[in-house]
Amino acid sequence: MASGSFAAPPETTAWTRLMVNRNWLGFWFMVPTMIFLLFFLAWPLILGMWMSMTDMRIGRGGSFIGLENYQYLLEDSDFLNATAFTLAYTAVASVFKFAIGLYLAILLNNHMPFKAFIRAIVLIPFIVPTVLSAVAFWWIFDTQFSIFTWLLQKWGFLDKGQYINWLGDPFLAQCSVIFANIWRGIPFIAITLLAGLQTVSPSLYEAATLDGASGWQRFRFVTYPLLTPIIAVVMTFSVLFTFTDFQLIWAMTRGGPVNATQLMATLSYQRGILGGRLGEGAAIATAMVPFLLAAIMVSWFGLQRRKWQQGESND
Amino acid sequence: MTKPTRRSALKGLAGVAGAGALVGSGMTDWAKAWAQASPFKPEAGATLNVMRWRRFVVAEDEAFNKIVAAFTAATGVRVTVTSESFDDMQPKASVAANTGTGPDIFWSLYSTPHLFPNRCVDVTDVADYLGKKYGGWVPVAEAYGKLGNKWIAIPAAINGGYINYRISQIKAAGFNEVPQTTAGFLELCKALKAKNTPAGFPLGRASGDGNSYAYWLLWGHNAAQVDENSKVIIRSPETEAALNYSKALYDTFIQGTAAWNDASNNRLFLSGELGLTANGISIYAAANASNDPKQKEIAADMDHAYWPIGPAGKPTEIQLCFPMMAMTYTKFPNACKAFMAYMLEAEQFNPWLEAAAGYLTHTLNAFDNNPVWTKDPKNKVFRDASKRSLVAGHRGKLDEKAATAMADFIVVDMFASFCTGRETAAGAMQLAERQLQRIYR
Numbered sequence A: 001m002a003s004g005s006f007a008a009p010p011e012t013t014a015w016t017r018l019m020v021n022r023n024w025l026g027f028w029f030m031v032p033t034m035i036f037l038l039f040f041l042a043w044p045l046i047l048g049m050w051m052s053m054t055d056m057r058i059g060r061g062g063s064f065i066g067l068e069n070y071q072y073l074l075e076d077s078d079f080l081n082a083t084a085f086t087l088a089y090t091a092v093a094s095v096f097k098f099a100i101g102l103y104l105a106i107l108l109n110n111h112m113p114f115k116a117f118i119r120a121i122v123l124i125p126f127i128v129p130t131v132l133s134a135v136a137f138w139w140i141f142d143t144q145f146s147i148f149t150w151l152l153q154k155w156g157f158l159d160k161g162q163y164i165n166w167l168g169d170p171f172l173a174q175c176s177v178i179f180a181n182i183w184r185g186i187p188f189i190a191i192t193l194l195a196g197l198q199t200v201s202p203s204l205y206e207a208a209t210l211d212g213a214s215g216w217q218r219f220r221f222v223t224y225p226l227l228t229p230i231i232a233v234v235m236t237f238s239v240l241f242t243f244t245d246f247q248l249i250w251a252m253t254r255g256g257p258v259n260a261t262q263l264m265a266t267l268s269y270q271r272g273i274l275g276g277r278l279g280e281g282a283a284i285a286t287a288m289v290p291f292l293l294a295a296i297m298v299s300w301f302g303l304q305r306r307k308w309q310q311g312e313s314n315d
Numbered sequence B: 001m002t003k004p005t006r007r008s009a010l011k012g013l014a015g016v017a018g019a020g021a022l023v024g025s026g027m028t029d030w031a032k033a034w035a036q037a038s039p040f041k042p043e044a045g046a047t048l049n050v051m052r053w054r055r056f057v058v059a060e061d062e063a064f065n066k067i068v069a070a071f072t073a074a075t076g077v078r079v080t081v082t083s084e085s086f087d088d089m090q091p092k093a094s095v096a097a098n099t100g101t102g103p104d105i106f107w108s109l110y111s112t113p114h115l116f117p118n119r120c121v122d123v124t125d126v127a128d129y130l131g132k133k134y135g136g137w138v139p140v141a142e143a144y145g146k147l148g149n150k151w152i153a154i155p156a157a158i159n160g161g162y163i164n165y166r167i168s169q170i171k172a173a174g175f176n177e178v179p180q181t182t183a184g185f186l187e188l189c190k191a192l193k194a195k196n197t198p199a200g201f202p203l204g205r206a207s208g209d210g211n212s213y214a215y216w217l218l219w220g221h222n223a224a225q226v227d228e229n230s231k232v233i234i235r236s237p238e239t240e241a242a243l244n245y246s247k248a249l250y251d252t253f254i255q256g257t258a259a260w261n262d263a264s265n266n267r268l269f270l271s272g273e274l275g276l277t278a279n280g281i282s283i284y285a286a287a288n289a290s291n292d293p294k295q296k297e298i299a300a301d302m303d304h305a306y307w308p309i310g311p312a313g314k315p316t317e318i319q320l321c322f323p324m325m326a327m328t329y330t331k332f333p334n335a336c337k338a339f340m341a342y343m344l345e346a347e348q349f350n351p352w353l354e355a356a357a358g359y360l361t362h363t364l365n366a367f368d369n370n371p372v373w374t375k376d377p378k379n380k381v382f383r384d385a386s387k388r389s390l391v392a393g394h395r396g397k398l399d400e401k402a403a404t405a406m407a408d409f410i411v412v413d414m415f416a417s418f419c420t421g422r423e424t425a426a427g428a429m430q431l432a433e434r435q436l437q438r439i440y441r
Helices: A014-020 A022-051 A068-074 A077-108 A115-122 A130-140 A147-154 A170-198 A202-210 A215-243 A247-252 A264-274 A278-304 B006-022 B026-037 B058-075 B086-099 B124-133 B139-145 B167-172 B182-194 B209-220 B237-250 B264-271 B282-289 B293-300 B333-343 B346-355 B365-369 B377-383 B400-407 B410-419 B425-439
Strands: B047-053 B078-084 B105-107 B154-159 B162-166 B276-279 B302-305 B320-326
Touching: A014 A022, A022 A278, A068 A077, A068 A278, A077 A115, A077 A170, A077 A215, A077 A264, A077 A278, A115 A170, A130 A147, A130 A170, A130 A247, A170 A215, A170 A247, A202 A215, A215 A278, A247 A264, A264 A278, A264 B086, B026 B058, B026 B333, B047 B086, B047 B333, B058 B078, B058 B333, B058 B346, B078 B086, B086 B105, B105 B333, B124 B154, B124 B333, B139 B154, B139 B320, B154 B333, B162 B167, B167 B182, B182 B237, B182 B276, B209 B237, B209 B276, B209 B410, B237 B410, B237 B425, B264 B276, B264 B282, B264 B293, B282 B293, B282 B302, B293 B302, B302 B377, B320 B333, B333 B346, B346 B365, B400 B410, B400 B425, B410 B425
Parallel strands: B047 B078, B047 B105
Antiparallel strands: B105 B320, B154 B320, B162 B276, B162 B302
């Protein structure tokens, strides 16, 4: 073997090792995303939390007042009502959206003529910009010009000149905005669950049928377990979107009548931007965070902790 | 400053084109002479972004755009005008004030400048110049425009809101005119309901009409949200009397008023469903301008009246002020001042006031004789809007606290919560008191 001289390998510094180390490589790839999240999510969140502990007003910096904004809000009936209605709005709308969405998804999963066309039609409420659909609902629920009232008058259920005070009565206004939210939210759930249904192997249904399973049993023991992961994801998003809803309420009622349809998001805007009390508005917005975290926790830990997801049987 | 976009460039070009069309016209010649002699000289290369409330009267908007075009032709300052609905003006101005970026001039509503007075350019020189030249400002204009001795906005005009009624319907109800006492007014509303031609006033999120109605009720009964020392006095027997009166009126109203915004009563009146409401002259102007015979019929059958006087024994109206403010972040404060001064010069202001057909009332005394107030007797009550109006805050100061209380609909909500049965009189007053105490602390 010929002998030769070899150049000494360059000295590996800690920095070089960090740059080439396989374990660190993943970290480097994550850095751009981390910076993005830090600036556009974490920083605004921290800033909002800081503002909520100040008496900041529009156009003027505030001084630190600790938890005074929160103390005031805990005794503020408008805030308490808005919190209660936000929870009711989210719960009622989410349950209806899930039930109707799942039903629609199962229907659309069957073979039927014009299947693609019907699926496209179902998506329409989701495609229409929220503000446009909200304005349409504003007209639909107008006290004097409501198409529902007009139909009820035409069919003889209401006398001519007799109206239903849809958006002027606090309870009816609450029902109306929930109805509009359900209408708008169903397609998202239906289409996403439909996508989940399409992944269920037909052989499982064949096996269940051969075993003598009824339609309900096929749904309960085949469809539902396999859909659970996608239900967890879709319901998490649905609950988050509903809880933080703003456009629909603002375009339809602006939180009225008498703050009856005020959600936490709209009340935060009312106090922070319209009322100029940025600190108080930020406190209301920050107060939404624990509810949102709870919703995420319930979905992820409650619905997703199934053994089969770790590759074991789901006993 | 907002970045120039293709759209704004096109608008700017349209403005320049409009200005070009005016070249040679009397307006432009006068404008050029004005620019030479004016004490307010725009900065070299200045451009302005102006955000204004969205027009209700088409002719007024057209006249305003002519003023803008003539100003551009005379001074070379390119002006881009955008408009927003009443409800969106204040939030946009507030966000701009807070972030330090946005239009150079906001032409907003009520006491908006008092929400962020330290973000408004000192325009005392413009106000003094106009006041001296045009017979002085009406007191309400001084109240809205000034903070202490400093002018923070130019209150260009007032939008008068008065009782709009159908002549035939009040006659059918047994009245020849709208009674000028609150007791008589209640009787009229009861009679209108009995004839199935009900009245209606907004108790919802209507920045203009809702606040006008609520403060008329409150002040008309000698009640107020704060006293001269800014002490909250909303919980009082006078407020309770106002609440009880409002409930009696509410029981005669058309359904749905708790959900009304500023456009709701216009819509219902023009549809023929509503017999009486309070509004600017825009309902009459729209009906008059329409080609629809039904609308023409409504215009012929309607008239206007002052707000009735309550136990306070004097007019207690709050009218909608349109203050124009230049923001401190603007690069062209002198151009802003020149624009404001130019707009209120008689040569521009008189045709603009006439085009507004009574929708706008002047705030400088010299414009009392504008022909708009005499050519149609139905316009007449609106002439006095700026002289009869009280200001937000009333007994207390007109400051950011008064502006916040109004922006937060505290008084409107107090009446609405009692009228809709959500609160007792004591509960409604207590709620309002708590919110006001926080604002006025």
